[in-house]
Amino acid sequence: MSLAGEANRGARGAVCGIYPITPQTEIVEFVARFPFTKGRVIPVESEHSAMAVCIGAALNGARTFTASSSNGLAYMAENVMVAAFYRLPIVMAAVNRTLGPPWNIWADQGDSLMFRDFAWIQLYCDTNQDVADSAMLAFRIAEDPRVLLPVMVCMDAFIVSHTSMEIELATQDQADRFLPLCDVPHHLDLEHPVTIGGMSFPQETLTHRLELDEAMRRVPAVMEEHRVTFREVFGREVAGDLEAYRTEDADRIFIASGSISITLKDVVDEWREKGEKVGMIRIKLFRPFPGERLRDLCGNVEKIGVLDRNYSAGTGGIFWQEIRAVLQGQGDRLVQGYLTGVGGGDVVPETVREVVRDLSQRSKAAAPIWKGIDQ
Amino acid sequence: MSAANPPSTRTSTHTDCLLRPGNTNCGGCGMSTGLTMLGRALADEDYSLVIPACCGIVTAGAFPTTSYTVPVVASTFASSPAVASGVAAVNELNAKPDEKPKHVICWAGDGGTYDIGIATLSAAAERNENLIYICYDNEIYGNTGGQRSSATPAAAKTTTTPGGKGERKKEIIEIMAAHRIPYAATLSIAHPEDFQDKIHKALNIRGFRFFLVHAPCPTGWKTEPAESIELVSLAVRSGVFPLYEVFDGIDYHINADPDDTDPGEYFGMQKRFSGQDFDLLSVTRNIHERLDRLRRLSGISVDRISEL
Ligand SMILES: Cc1ncc(C[n+]2csc(CCOP(=O)(O)OP(=O)(O)O)c2C)c(N)n1
Ligand code: SF4
Numbered sequence: 312m313s314l315a316g317e318a319n320r321g322a323r324g325a326v327c328g329i330y331p332i333t334p335q336t337e338i339v340e341f342v343a344r345f346p347f348t349k350g351r352v353i354p355v356e357s358e359h360s361a362m363a364v365c366i367g368a369a370l371n372g373a374r375t376f377t378a379s380s381s382n383g384l385a386y387m388a389e390n391v392m393v394a395a396f397y398r399l400p401i402v403m404a405a406v407n408r409t410l411g412p413p414w415n416i417w418a419d420q421g422d423s424l425m426f427r428d429f430a431w432i433q434l435y436c437d438t439n440q441d442v443a444d445s446a447m448l449a450f451r452i453a454e455d456p457r458v459l460l461p462v463m464v465c466m467d468a469f470i471v472s473h474t475s476m477e478i479e480l481a482t483q484d485q486a487d488r489f490l491p492l493c494d495v496p497h498h499l500d501l502e503h504p505v506t507i508g509g510m511s512f513p514q515e516t517l518t519h520r521l522e523l524d525e526a527m528r529r530v531p532a533v534m535e536e537h538r539v540t541f542r543e544v545f546g547r548e549v550a551g552d553l554e555a556y557r558t559e560d561a562d563r564i565f566i567a568s569g570s571i572s573i574t575l576k577d578v579v580d581e582w583r584e585k586g587e588k589v590g591m592i593r594i595k596l597f598r599p600f601p602g603e604r605l606r607d608l609c610g611n612v613e614k615i616g617v618l619d620r621n622y623s624a625g626t627g628g629i630f631w632q633e634i635r636a637v638l639q640g641q642g643d644r645l646v647q648g649y650l651t652g653v654g655g656g657d658v659v660p661e662t663v664r665e666v667v668r669d670l671s672q673r674s675k676a677a678a679p680i681w682k683g684i685d686q
Numbered sequence: 687m688s689a690a691n692p693p694s695t696r697t698s699t700h701t702d703c704l705l706r707p708g709n710t711n712c713g714g715c716g717m718s719t720g721l722t723m724l725g726r727a728l729a730d731e732d733y734s735l736v737i738p739a740c741c742g743i744v745t746a747g748a749f750p751t752t753s754y755t756v757p758v759v760a761s762t763f764a765s766s767p768a769v770a771s772g773v774a775a776v777n778e779l780n781a782k783p784d785e786k787p788k789h790v791i792c793w794a795g796d797g798g799t800y801d802i803g804i805a806t807l808s809a810a811a812e813r814n815e816n817l818i819y820i821c822y823d824n825e826i827y828g829n830t831g832g833q834r835s836s837a838t839p840a841a842a843k844t845t846t847t848p849g850g851k852g853e854r855k856k857e858i859i860e861i862m863a864a865h866r867i868p869y870a871a872t873l874s875i876a877h878p879e880d881f882q883d884k885i886h887k888a889l890n891i892r893g894f895r896f897f898l899v900h901a902p903c904p905t906g907w908k909t910e911p912a913e914s915i916e917l918v919s920l921a922v923r924s925g926v927f928p929l930y931e932v933f934d935g936i937d938y939h940i941n942a943d944p945d946d947t948d949p950g951e952y953f954g955m956q957k958r959f960s961g962q963d964f965d966l967l968s969v970t971r972n973i974h975e976r977l978d979r980l981r982r983l984s985g986i987s988v989d990r991i992s993e994l
């Protein structure tokens with residue numbers, strides 16, 4: 312994020328509003344240490360203000376970013392919404408941590424998923440490399456004039472946020488080449504004074520929402536375009552909206568997001584070695600939801616298992632609900648939800664094997680199945 | 687358009703006329719007069735406004751029109767000083783020595799200042815952000831129909847204190863002074879020269895500058911729209927709303943000495959203070975206590991002033 316901010320030194324600069332919360336703290340501490348040529352890091356008194364600072368700075372034409380997690384995101388919520396409704400290309404790292412109380416610092420996606428209807432683009436990353444690359448990609452998508460929407464780069468608490476792995480870091484030169492200078496077309500202009508965010512009647516508000524919707528729908532194609540540029544500049548791939556693995560001839564498909572996908576991939580390999588036709592899809596882009604591609608990838612597969620590290624009380628996993636909605640009207644297939652790692656529990660290979668076994672034997676869908684509960 | 691808002695002969699893009707004619711504010715609205723005076727004081731300046739939820743943003747009117755002639759950002763209710771910090775940061779990063787400075791001004795109600803926004807305000811003051819914060823104090827939540835705020839004075843009736851408010855008003859200037867910001871001052875729309883002088887003074891100071899404008903609200907105060915200026919003038923003379931300024935949080939100056947005007951005149955003109963349980967004696971005692979303290983802080987011998 313700091314490299315991206317620095318890359319805007321030739322334009323209006325970079326501004327970052329920061330406020331700490333475990334396990335996001337290291338991110339903002341790093342940003343605070345970064346020697347920007349043309350940037351300011353503003354250590355505010357709350358997450359609500361951290362986002363407000365980004366809103367003000369973005370409206371004045373700067374590249375902006377922040378980071379938060381869990382209750383910090385909940386506290387920030389009101390301004391999170393403003394960022395999208397003002398069409399500001401703010402990038403935020405969201406470290407997925409269980410919402411409290413009870414206080415629990417481990418991974419759960421319920422925090423960022425509360426913003427699923429806030430018109431933010433959401434990327435769920437699986438590894439440190441994916442986080443670093445997706446943050447870079449996020450600025451490019453957010454600032455694309457066809458999009459102009461904020462992006463949340465989400466990662467599982469500790470499992471991703473606090474593990475080290477060897478990654479290829481971007482250089483400043485690559486960041487400079489990959490990111491055009493930030494231009495917020497509706498930035499404050501003394502020559503053309505307008506009031507941003509005053510009252511609006513239902514008809515105008517409806518138009519605003521339709522425009523938001525159109526911008527959102529352009530995201531998958533824009534993202535593909537910038538992935539190509541990413542490959543050219545960085546010489547490696549960054550994952551796109553969905554990652555399919557061994558799905559071509561599969562008769563069972565498992566769908567997950569975040570770090571669970573890594574464990575799932577290993578288990579898929581295990582079962583493939585036994586001759587079982589299982590495959591998996593990782594959902595990286597959750598908003599906008601790449602429904603059409605998901606439908607294509609699922610083809611006619613009759614059994615689909617969804618692993619959610621989040622839940623909507625009394626209903627089930629949130630990804631599971633989305634997937635069912637997308638696949639509805641697609642025949643009598645079985646889409647079973649599994650609640651894995653809700654509240655931060657480890658999702659070990661054996662948990663995933665249980666899920667694969669369950670779906671393999673299952674002939675009828677049941678209510679979402681909780682995993683990891685001590686018997 | 688409000689009664690207290692003289693029609694402008696300027697072209698609507700001239701910043702001398704900050705508030706265009708044709709806005710929908712109530713007649714006699716003190717906030718509207720305050721905006722007009724602010725526009726005149728800043729006629730030669732480049733600036734943007736950040737306005738949280740309050741009557742001040744409703745003033746803009748409905749999209750795609752606006753009553754304001756300068757760029758305005760509507761912020762969430764608690765956020766104006768934080769949004770303004772972001773705007774000001776980018777102004778500074780892009781400041782050029784040969785260009786006029788671009789100012790950022792928060793225009794916020796008492797609810798946004800004394801209540802929901804106080805943490806944000808305190809933090810921006812503590813960071814000594816380079817911006818001007820103006821609270822127009824109508825002592826009520828005007829926009830939502832007249833509920834109490836912590837700026838509502840004791841005994842005032844509001845929709846949520848139907849029997850009169852039991853608690854005193856917060857001393858916001860003292861709160862701001864305690865942050866040791868370079869400049870804090872009160873303004874009255876009955877004292878336009880003092881208003882203008884202090885705004886000009888603030889323009890030449892760097893860092894966080896805070897103003898409190900006494901803003902009569904006929905709708906909420908249950909007063910006659912034509913009497914708004916008379917009311918705030920009485921408030922200054924009787925010591926209900928003294929005009930003073932504080933430099934660096936410690937150096938107090940009274941700008942207009944209150945005279946012997948009876949605060950009862952001020953209270954008597956407002957139906958929000960009507961009713962048998964309004965205890966003018968104790969309210970007056972509080973006013974005098976506050977005045978004495980202010981005079982002591984200004985280094986003026988209390989006895990001498992009391993003789994005035
Ligand atoms: C978070 C939030 N809570 C409540 C409101 C509703 N609201 C809008 S304006 C307002 C009162 C504003 O009072 P004040 O700041 O004194 O300004 P005035 O209306 O008097 O001009 C309230 C409660 C809101 N916009 N946002
Ligand atoms: S309610 Fe009061 S502050 Fe609001 S516009 Fe009317 S008079 Fe002005």
Ligand SMILES: [Mg+2]
Nearest residue numbers: 795796826828
């Ligand atoms: Mg008010």
